Amino acid sequence: MFIYPHTILLWSLLFAWLFEPLWLTVNAQALLPSEVQTVDVTNDVVVNLALPNGLVLSGSVRTERGDPVALGTLTARSTTGMFAASIQGGDSSYRIALPAGTYDLNLSIPFLDADETEIPTFVYMASDVVAGLGITADTTQDLVVPNLPDLGTVTGFVTLRDAVPTTGALRFVSTDGTTFSIVLFEDFYTARLPLNTYNVSAALTFTEAAGATSPRTTAKVIVDPDAVTVNDDPMIYDVALPATVDLSGTVLDGVGAPLAPARVVATAAEADITVPSEIDFSCRPEAAFSLVPIPVSGSAFLYHDMGEGSTAGTYHMPLPIGAYRLGVTLGLDLQPGMVPTLVELDTSPHSIIHIFMSEVALTTDVAQNLAVPDLPPVVMVSGLVTDTLGQPVANAAVVAMTSALVGVSNTVRFLAEVQTQDDGSYRLPVLSGTSYAIKACPPGLR
DSSP states (O other), X not given: OOOOHHHHHHHHHHHOOOSSOSOOOOOTTOBOOEEEEEEEESSOEEOOEEEXXXXXXXXXXXXXXXXXXXXXXXEXXXXXXXXXXXXOSSSOEEEEEEOSEEEEEEEEEEEEEEOTTOOEEEEEEEEEEEEEEEESSOEEOOEEEOOXXXXXXXXXXXEOOTTOOSEEEEEEEETTSSEEEEEEEESEEEEEEESEEEXXXXXXXXXXXXXXXXXXXXXXXXXXXXXXXXXXSOEEOOEEOOOEEEEEEEEEOTTSXXXXXXXXXXXXXXSBOOOOTTOOOTTSTTGGGGGSOOOSBSSEEEEEEOOTTOOSOEEEEEEESEEEEEEEEEEEEOOTTSOOEEEOGGGOOSEEEEEEEEEEEESSOEEOOEEOOOOOOEEEEEEEEEETTSOBOTTOEEEEEESEETTOOSOEEEEEEEEOOTTSEEEEEEESXXXXXXXXXXXXOO
């Protein structure tokens, strides 16, 4: 059977590991994004954007048995880019706006399976369903997704050392990129997976003190460089997490005062953090994640939240021995003529900045403070978003991104967004910078 939508949302919020968004809504007007590049925003600037019309690809989605598919993501790839849309509940339909071109279609579908022990298994599978589909006009194309294949059983113990907790989740990702599953563990785990070969990583979360507002660290650790092959025979696969050393310190502002709230990010120096160039995150719900260098492969990734209401600016992270790139992510409240105010990242702020700091090599416990540079003044981007007939487009998302802020020598990634008003107008406060990419996303894509 298929997993319930609220369960999918919970997993996505907990782990931020789902490589396809599951909550995209319909672009009812069949409009396409519009973007301007290399905009100088060192002073207030007006940027008007017109959204071009797209062609509509639509249809229904069913399994090979004929069962309706109520939840999932359709991805359409061409040589010029990638577009995504959700499969809508109820009638299992989809609708996506595309420019004319030739597309390969891929469906990513969540399944929920339970064996005779009633242990639930969450499996997310991606399948190529159509190749070389030419779109020159509005097109109807019904899609068929394969049934959930036979599953094999994997069990084992998770052994943990040092300050790492005894609970968490394992993530199994197939080496061919078609399947992943998330399995909770408390010392021991049981997973039922499609027959395939998998890489394994662990998600770990711990708090340093009691209470909901305590500082917390979330870690993604590649636990074994060797892949595990699941077959028809039940197998035992014990997971040993590496020993850790402590990285700790204080996040400081430009005058040496503690800076909070903030998120400290450590990524293994040898990790592959390259985001495929054809994936444009700016009109997708996970755009903010694209600011932070989450590795697609490598040995470790951790981030530390200081906890709601924290003012001390301190952080503490258990890390496997190795070299790491450090960075600080800040949520910002920007108002013209005022100094940027820090806000909790969990509140989904309209402005986020990730600042790359330094590299550190860990063989033993290390204390290292992180000095965040002064941020430039706030300036305003404003304008009007319309369709090709000049009619205003309400509730479009306007997203501004840059890696070049005035007076900041660190490597940075900055993103700000706002929705258009009923008359298509918008006002978006940003940090003074150059080489901004400013994009308008049709309603429903963010």
